[in-house]
Amino acid sequence: MEHLQQLLTDLECISLADISAIPEANQHVIAERLEQLQDALKEALVCDE
Numbered sequence: 001m002e003h004l005q006q007l008l009t010d011l012e013c014i015s016l017a018d019i020s021a022i023p024e025a026n027q028h029v030i031a032e033r034l035e036q037l038q039d040a041l042k043e044a045l046v047c048d049e
Helices: 002-012 016-020 024-048
Strands: none
Touching: 002 024, 016 024
16 A cells, blocks of 8 residues: 555646646646546545555
């Protein structure tokens, strides 16, 4: 679980500036999927406690 917590921390460090560096056509999809992954990781980490 330690690796999942680190992954969540790393994902939370991704900023809108980082996302804006990728092609505009993909920005919305990437931002949405990152948010979904963060939510799923948070849920998994809470369920493990």
